[in-house]
Amino acid sequence: MSNSKDKKDFIREIIAEDLTNGKHQTTITRFPPEPNGYLHIGHAKAICINFGIAEDNAGSGAVCHLRFDDTNPVKEDAAYVDAIKKDVAWLGFDWGENLYFASDYFEYFYDCAVHLIKQGNAYVDLQNVEEMRAGRGNVKTPGTDSPYRDSSVEENLTRFEQMKKGEFEVGGAVLRAKIDMAARNMNMRDPAIYRVLNIDHHKTGDAWNIYPMYDFAHPLEDAKEKVTHSLCSLEFEDHRPLYEWVVDHCPTAATPRQIEFSRLNLTYTIMSKRKLLQLVEEEVVDGWDDPRLPTLSGMRRRGYTPEAIKSFIQKVGVTKFNAITDVALLEFELRAHLNKIAERRMAVLDPLKIVIDNWDGDSVEEMECKNNPEDAEAGTRLVPLGKEVFIERDDFMEDPPKKYFRLGPGRAVRLRGGYIIQYVSHENDADGNVTEVHVEFIPGTVGQSPPEGVKCKAAIHWVSAAHAVDAEVRLYDRLFTEENPDGFEGGYMACWNPDSLEVKTTAKLEPSLGVAAAGTTFQFERVGYFCSDSEQHISGQKAVFNRTVGLRDSWAKK
Incomplete structure (x- = not known):
């Protein structure tokens, strides 16, 4: 300040x-x-x-x-x-x-x-x-x-x-x-x-x-x-x-x-310790440090930074009139700071297996990926790539629309930091769900433009199946569905958001995330900012990550 x-x-x-x-x-x-x-x-x-x-x-x-x-x-x-x-x-x-x-x-x-x-x-x-x-x-x-x-x-x-x-x-x-x-x-x-x-x-x-x-x-x-x-x-x-x-x-x-x-008031938030205590005592949340709460301990566990909070408070200013500040401003300041300091990693939250048919057996190559494009001194890291990888399920479509640039029949896409891959075939289960996609990689395309005749307009994140770290990833959202919970008819408990927590138990992470120290925030590429849980993440043993904030305001049009 x-x-x-x-x-x-x-x-x-x-x-x-x-x-x-x-x-x-x-x-x-x-x-x-x-x-x-x-x-x-x-x-x-x-x-x-x-x-x-x-x-x-x-x-x-x-x-x-x-x-x-x-x-x-x-x-x-x-x-x-x-x-x-x-x-x-x-x-x-x-x-x-x-x-x-x-x-x-x-x-x-x-x-x-x-x-x-x-x-x-x-x-x-x-x-x-x-x-x-x-x-x-x-x-x-x-x-x-x-x-x-x-x-x-x-x-x-x-x-x-x-x-x-x-x-x-x-x-x-x-x-x-x-x-x-x-x-x-x-x-x-x-x-x-x-x-x-x-x-x-x-x-x-x-x-x-x-x-x-x-x-x-x-x-x-x-x-x-x-x-x-x-x-x-x-x-x-x-x-x-x-x-x-x-x-x-x-x-x-x-x-x-x-x-x-004037005190600080935020949309979608309650600021009464008495009401926060009620949420804790009635086990609506998991204690005072639940990442959905506006408590400083909860925000710290979620991955907020002191710098972002202080920058936000400075922008709100000191006045003599009461007002309600859009919580999106706080999230904007958080994104701005994390974009500068958070190292990038790849994590697949809803995995779909990809098999690279022309890959040489069990061989492994290491792809050099930037830790943070915003920080020239952040350096690079090596990420293993093998015959089988996981990608996000929504990065493949059987019948993609015209402006869908990710993987699908007759399409090519780049594995971020690695090769361009081309679709070969895919398999479905009895219910019609895609269970596996077969592709071929194009040699010589790491860091290079696609060869003539190959259209590749997107890069997707991925994780090598043989090296993936199994993780629990918690997607936290706003605790209330109304901008002013205190003024909501029926009381603030009546607008509690039942979707404020979604737990992904099948997430796959690149190896370096498995040995990250508890309480460290990363940008999961193309997904959002996530923090290794300070209470339950155990480096090298148990991977648990909390979503800090998305890459953009998903509530902007709500």
């Missing part, structure tokens, strides 16, 4: 102005994920903005903190912490020594809450959830004061201490900020800032029975770490007055500025 300095977005303009006028000597941002699920492509935008701004201003000592907002142990897990660290590092960002947890500040939060009580700015409410909800009113009707709103400081301190000791059941008491029950902004109508959970925490164990609400803890964390610019998505714009109220009314050492930007 460093080249974003060439054209500043509105956030970078604000930061540049703050540095120029001396409001800040440096810049401190933070990426504050809640460890209650895996990160997805939407989080990648926030990561790139926060860490990217720190990189842009590294000369002034700018840093970005990685901070886990772990204030709700009901939904959090240490495994999520590890997964988030892995994803941020995979995108190419380094938090260095600046790793923090909200749970590191639990004593500080508690002291701030006591401070508010003593100042008459907070009170313990013993109403139940339904009573408090009714008392808040709505956007047209002001709220009504809680019967506990005017309790004495001593009463509130006693009740808050009882909350801390676990003397209340879950939901039996909350600490509320005493602000304005008639405020037009609903977030300012005496919001809850502490609740009783009586549950162990993944970092602090059984030390606490009460936990701060996000809207209370978050500004205090920012202030504690002296964050200069607290960058968040637009849905927190209405929370900004509460953010500023907390900072102003608690003993803090800094005054961060909250700035909101």
